[in-house]
Amino acid sequence: MVAVQMQDDLRRVLDDEGKLLQGVKVPQLSEDTLGQIFDVMLMVRVMDDRMMRLQRQGRLGFYMKAIGEEASHFAVAPLRPTDWVFPSYREQGAWFWRGYTVTNFINQLFGNELDPVKGRQMPVHHTARDLNLVSISSPVGTQIPQAVGAAHAAKIMGKDDVAMTFFGEGTSSTGEFHVAMNFAGVYKAPVVFVCRNNGWAISVAANRQTAAKTFASKAVGYGMPGIRVDGNDVLAMIQVSTEAIDRARGGDGPTLIEALTYRVQGHSSSDDPSVYRDPHEPDAWEKRDPLNRFRTYLKHIGLWSEELEAGITERHNQAISDALAAADKLGPPPIESMFEEVYEEMPWHIAEQRDWLLRQARTKSPHAH
Amino acid sequence: MPVISYREALNQAMVEEMDRDPDVFIMGEEVGHYQGAYKVTQGLLQRFSERRVVDTPIAEMGFAGIGVGAAMVGLRPIIEFMTFNFSLVAIDQIVSNAAKIYQMSGGQFWVPIVFRGPSGPAVQVGSQHSQALESFYAHVPGLKVVMPSTAYDAKGLLKTAIRDDNPVVFMEGETLYGTTWEVPEDEYLLPLGKGDIKREGSHVTLVAWSKMVWTCLDAAKVLAEEGIEAEVVDPRTLRPLDTPLIVESVKKTGRCVIVEVGWPHAGFGAEVAYQVQQHALDFLDAPIERVCSDDVPMPYAKNLEIEVQPQVEDVIAAVKRALYLA
Numbered sequence: 287m288v289a290v291q292m293q294d295d296l297r298r299v300l301d302d303e304g305k306l307l308q309g310v311k312v313p314q315l316s317e318d319t320l321g322q323i324f325d326v327m328l329m330v331r332v333m334d335d336r337m338m339r340l341q342r343q344g345r346l347g348f349y350m351k352a353i354g355e356e357a358s359h360f361a362v363a364p365l366r367p368t369d370w371v372f373p374s375y376r377e378q379g380a381w382f383w384r385g386y387t388v389t390n391f392i393n394q395l396f397g398n399e400l401d402p403v404k405g406r407q408m409p410v411h412h413t414a415r416d417l418n419l420v421s422i423s424s425p426v427g428t429q430i431p432q433a434v435g436a437a438h439a440a441k442i443m444g445k446d447d448v449a450m451t452f453f454g455e456g457t458s459s460t461g462e463f464h465v466a467m468n469f470a471g472v473y474k475a476p477v478v479f480v481c482r483n484n485g486w487a488i489s490v491a492a493n494r495q496t497a498a499k500t501f502a503s504k505a506v507g508y509g510m511p512g513i514r515v516d517g518n519d520v521l522a523m524i525q526v527s528t529e530a531i532d533r534a535r536g537g538d539g540p541t542l543i544e545a546l547t548y549r550v551q552g553h554s555s556s557d558d559p560s561v562y563r564d565p566h567e568p569d570a571w572e573k574r575d576p577l578n579r580f581r582t583y584l585k586h587i588g589l590w591s592e593e594l595e596a597g598i599t600e601r602h603n604q605a606i607s608d609a610l611a612a613a614d615k616l617g618p619p620p621i622e623s624m625f626e627e628v629y630e631e632m633p634w635h636i637a638e639q640r641d642w643l644l645r646q647a648r649t650k651s652p653h654a655h
Numbered sequence: 656m657p658v659i660s661y662r663e664a665l666n667q668a669m670v671e672e673m674d675r676d677p678d679v680f681i682m683g684e685e686v687g688h689y690q691g692a693y694k695v696t697q698g699l700l701q702r703f704s705e706r707r708v709v710d711t712p713i714a715e716m717g718f719a720g721i722g723v724g725a726a727m728v729g730l731r732p733i734i735e736f737m738t739f740n741f742s743l744v745a746i747d748q749i750v751s752n753a754a755k756i757y758q759m760s761g762g763q764f765w766v767p768i769v770f771r772g773p774s775g776p777a778v779q780v781g782s783q784h785s786q787a788l789e790s791f792y793a794h795v796p797g798l799k800v801v802m803p804s805t806a807y808d809a810k811g812l813l814k815t816a817i818r819d820d821n822p823v824v825f826m827e828g829e830t831l832y833g834t835t836w837e838v839p840e841d842e843y844l845l846p847l848g849k850g851d852i853k854r855e856g857s858h859v860t861l862v863a864w865s866k867m868v869w870t871c872l873d874a875a876k877v878l879a880e881e882g883i884e885a886e887v888v889d890p891r892t893l894r895p896l897d898t899p900l901i902v903e904s905v906k907k908t909g910r911c912v913i914v915e916v917g918w919p920h921a922g923f924g925a926e927v928a929y930q931v932q933q934h935a936l937d938f939l940d941a942p943i944e945r946v947c948s949d950d951v952p953m954p955y956a957k958n959l960e961i962e963v964q965p966q967v968e969d970v971i972a973a974v975k976r977a978l979y980l981a
Binding site for chain 2: 370401402403404407411414420421424425430431432434436439440441443447449462465466468626627628629634635
């Protein structure tokens with residue numbers, strides 16, 4: 287069983303049934319914004335479902351779902367477009383929220399000729415410089431000091447940009463996490479650390495990653511606040527994130543947010559959690575499903591209807607179908623593209639390899655260095 | 656022309672580039688108040704303030720990653736490692752991130768960063784402080800690897816490295832900081848990927864970089880007394896490598912001795928040897944010789960430390976083997 291239990295210090299705005307709690311800070315969001323949040327949450331749910339089915343059909347090599355963790359992605363919602371996001375690999379909602387298109391998302395998964403990263407990265411390792419979303423890295427944790435670097439760079443440049451980085455609780459065991467937290471504390475860097483504690487790092491439970499009572503408590507040692515928040519409560523996520531971003535932008539330094547959530551399904555399409563955890567463990571968490579809770583809240587305040595949701599779902603499904611149909615017509619990246627962007631200017635030895643390959647299709651140069 | 660030290664040359668390069676470009680900053684252990692563990696950053700803190708001369712907590716993994724992040728969002732960091740031995744703690748940031756972000760992001764992000772610091776054996780600092788790690792970094796596409804041997808090269812190459820939009824691993828000779836060379840007062844830049852003939856000769860080509868250039872020049876003097884004229888080719892940059900310069904020299908001399916202070920097994924000299932045989936086999940009059948450190952971790956005791964590393968007499972012996980005089 288997952289060691290982490292709901293505790294008193296957990297920041298919440300909605301209860302498990304999606305009703306507003308009394309006496310808590312509620313983020314000030316317009317009806318439009320609430321609608322957009324619901325729209326993006328649904329997009330993540332629909333996309334994940336469709337892509338995993340494609341993976342199971344053998345049409346997609348690899349995929350990582352975020353089901354049950356979608357609310358945590360909305361820590362990015364209070365950011366400005368000029369702020370920077372250093373994501374992990376399970377924050378699809380952050381991408382869609384900032385404007386990443388379904389077409390780019392799907393072309394990246396297929397690594398085709400219109401893939402924004404040109405067929406060079408595993409599926410779900412997106413990059414969108416125009417949205418200040420940096421390249422996702424496979425070694426976990428390297429993005430954390432980089433986010434501190436972006437934050438510190440803002441200070442050096444005299445800008446008031448903030449950097450936000452995401453990682454799982456398993457990644458909090460890496461050296462990168464600790465050195466980054468330490469630097470951020472010392473430099474008072476304008477950075478927000480979002481630890482998605484989803485209970486499991488592939489097959490290793492959260493209580494095998496730390497002996498500390500909470501992941502948020504690690505902030506104490508680095509001289510910054512550590513906030514635990516119900517990561518399945520999108521309004522609480524946005525409230526806590528707003529406070530942390532304001533703090534960072536105001537010059538008061540970094541914050542560690544531990545978003546308590548749960549990985550309802552496998553780590554990735556290559557994973558089968560039934561071999562290492564009680565198959566009934568997710569049941570309790572499904573009752574706290576972030577989408578259901580937010581939906582119920584919207585219903586309470588008169589912003590939800592079955593028709594509305596059906597319409598959004600249909601629109602997302604259609605966009606995905608259109609993007610898939612377009613992707614089906616696309617070819618792979620051109621072979622010579624693999625020699626490009628290794629360096630800003632192609633050195634002679636790489637040009638030599640490219641020219642050889644183009645002359646002698648499918649044979650290697652004799653080690654043309 | 657003024658004669659200055661390798662240390663001063665590096666310092667001048669950073670001062671000039673930081674004066675020229677406000678996006679350049681330096682970060683590392685002891686770079687600020689202490690003026691650098693090897694005093695390469697002397698005076699920078701006073702000139703550029705703590706905003707651009709950043710003393711760090713002791714965590715190479717941290718400040719290497721911070722540099723990568725800062726570079727991704729528009730700055731041009733110089734990351735000083737107190738020695739490149741400690742860069743191993745940060746290698747995931749250098750090899751799996753800095754070197755790949757431009758490629759992985761489809762060209763959307765680039766990482767104009769310089770990782771610099773002393774490299775190679777110094778004097779009696781033991782196995783963990785004496786490593787020549789250029790072969791590690793020269794292996795990685797996406798990185799440039801620079802190893803200047805003289806003050807003149809150090810200044811011109813560091814200025815270019817700071818302006819380069821790719822990540823550059825700039826390895827300084829730990830025992831070269833006090834060496835002097837003529838360095839012009841006027842600004843100059845040296846291109847990365849272009850080698851230099853440090854001494855002309857017609858009988859044998861010696862290929863060496865960093866500290867071993869000096870060993871080769873000393874060996875060449877002794878050989879000249881015996882009527883053997885060695886050409887000393889300094890590639891200066893190991894990645895990209897100026898293969899044509901090396902090949903042309905070997906075509907002229909017909910003999911090649913590669914001298915490196917690193918270990919022999921999978922050392923960079925093996926790559927040079929491959930290139931030479933690939934491009935100049937018909938010109939070779941003898942097998943290519945390599946002179947390296949012995950294949951052991953560096954011992955501390957002075958006699959052992961000297962024994963491990965290539966010495967002038969080792970180079971002379973290798974040249975004589977290549978000339979069939981031994």
